[in-house]
Every structure is written in C-alpha cells, then in structure tokens.
Amino acid sequence: MRTLLSMRWTDVLFAHWPVAPELVAATLPDGLDVDTHDGDAYLGVVGFRMESIRPRGAPVGLSFPELNLRTYVRGSTGGGVYFYNLDADDRIGVSLARGLFRLPYYRAAMQVGDRDDGALRFRSRRTHRGASPARFDATYHPTGGAEPVGPGSLDAFLTERYRFYTESDDGRLYRGAIEHPPWELSDATLTVRENTLFEANGFEHPEGDPHVRYSPGLDVTAGRIRRV
Template structure:
C-alpha cells in the first residue's frame, strides 16, 4: 500500500505536548486540499521534540543521528488522515539542505542540545537558519507514571498514532511511516521557553497542555511523494 520502505531509524527521548485549539484557528493556516481533523470538536497543536537515531537505508549497518523539533497539527488530506508540519527544526545541515532543496519542506537549521539525567531529558533548540523567523525551545521533561498503549479512538491515540504526514513546500507532499503502537507515559514538562507558536503566526494557546513521554520506537519510512 505504501510502497517499499527505504529508511530505518529509532526515535527516542520523545515528548508530545498538545494544546486544544479552535478548529477555525488551524483551518486558516492549511494549504488547499487539507482540512482540519478534530477530536470531540477540538483541533490540536503539538510541540514534539525527539532524537532521530541511527537513520539509515534499509539494511545498512551505518546510520546518522540528530535531534529534531516540530510544531504540528492533525488533518484530513487526499491520501487520508495525517500530521501536518508547520516547521521541522533539526541539527543536521545536510538533511535540512536536501529537504529544502528537493521539496521546499519547512525544515530549518537549529543548534540543539539534548542531555539526560536518569529518565529526565533536557532539550534545548535555537533556530540558526538565516532569514527564517527566530524560534527557541527549552524544556526538561521526564515520565511520571506507568506505561500504556493508547486505546483506539482515545484522545491519546488521535494525538500520536499517525502514520502519514503532509507538508507544504513548492507543492503539497506526503510521506508514510510504519512502527508498532506507541508506548506512552504521563510526564511532567518544565517548558522554560517556547516561541514556536509565534514563529508560525499563532498566538500562544491558553490552558494547560496534555503531556506524554514516549518510549523509544523503531520506525521505517517510505519516500516523500508529491500529492
């Protein structure tokens, strides 16, 4: 269905932080052919820091690792439901350059530091991409509860069990990924700085976010294709 999966990787040190927002707020920002997906009437904006570890062509013993930070929402599109990315900030100059040059995807170079103390992770990102809006994120997070797998149809599943993504570049692009269901844990996150909303033209959402820490997960990815 999704074609040959050609990349393998492991995602680790992941955090999902989500705010409920008015669907109209999101709808105004989406490209043609995408519409807002909601859960119980709410749209969501999510900030997701994580490390993409050991990225390699399928079957290769050699891989590349770098941290990434994205702001996302959830949509219905021509190929089905998925994630829509507003930005992908990454500490990988080559990967950012290739993604922007070939697809004009919203990747930005950033200086990122990830440190661990037991189960606690500090993730600090400062965008360094020339000509792009400034964007800074600095948080420390750690799991606080028992692991669980989101129940189908639950809010947690709506927020994390997504196997397709869309991004607007010089055209609308779509990619497919594959992995086992997420293992999540309730988490505490001290977010000292987060300017991703302002960098993407949003006001900062009101209310407390929904916070989940994610166990490491092995992922395969198909080629990004024009929709």
C-alpha cells in the same frame, strides 16, 4: 510501502494544546481540512532524538535531535500530520529531508541532556539563515510506565498517524507514509522555560496547560513522498 529511510525515535515528548479549528484551518494549504477530536483541533510540540537514520542499504546512519510544531489534518488519502516546522541539529539531515521529503526543516543548535532523576532537558535555538527565530527550553519527565494507547482515545488521535502532508514552494501538495509499531506512552510532567515556536509560525501561544505524554521510543521506516 517501499522503505527509503529507517531510523529510531527515542525519548519522545508529546505536548499538545487544544485550539479552535478555525485557527488551524486558516493556515492549511488547499486540499487539507482540519482534523478534530471532540470538537478541538490541536497544535503539538514534539521533541525527540532521531538515531541511526539510514537510507536503504547504508551501513551507517545519522543521529541528531529534532523539534517540530505540528497539527492534524484530513486529506484525499486520509488523516495525517501537517508540519509547520521541523528544527534539527544536523546540516546534512536538514538538507536531506528538505530534498527528499519537501518538509520545512530548519537548522538549529540543540542540546538534550539526561538527569539522574530520569528527566530530560531539551534546548533548541534556530540558526537557519533567513528563517524566523525560534527557541525552546523545557524539561520533561515520565511519571509512570509506558502503556499502549487505547483505540479512539485522545492519545491515539494525537500519535497514531502514519501519513504526513507537505506543500512544496510552488504550492503543490504531497503526501508521505511512515511505518512503526503502535505507540506506548506514559504520563509526564513538563516545565517550559521558553517556547517561541508558536510565534515563529504566526500563532499566539495557546492558553491553558498542554496534554503531555512521553515515549521511550520506537523504530520507524519512511517511504518516498507522492504528489496528491
């Protein structure tokens, strides 16, 4: 893969809810099928800090928080991530991502604050003109040391994804690739005060508690998207 962007993702929250595969299937574009683990599809809320986002050769990069709602799919080139939204607190970053990767990025006002006990509070309020309103306010806290994910595990299914798919406004399907070291994750607690990401994307809030993990972060590179 020829690198287009390099960046670092830090203080990553993974919160995933199991849902019926047919619920996800009804929302996917042609050319994509639901990917499942032990019969379940998953909707994931993933929040993190993006740091030093730089086009190839640029000496200085952008840094801002991001929050996305995603699911997992299989396409003609293999398994990957399908994003329903990616909210970010940077006008330039949102415009860049929409133009280069055709991803559904939206402007949002965000705050990510550390506490003395190691917890992080992540707050987001979408401000993108013409987009459905969306809010998120939660605190997450790692409760152990980070360890490599095991092959074939649920954690590997939810995080070890090196491809994403996206649909353009005219209905064309594209794929993109990323590269990074394998994830190292720790158990974590999550306290949610407000979360309307599901409703903003046409879902009812899933029942039950999410599967929650935390990562201190890793370095990531991304290449250009290609039409499927």
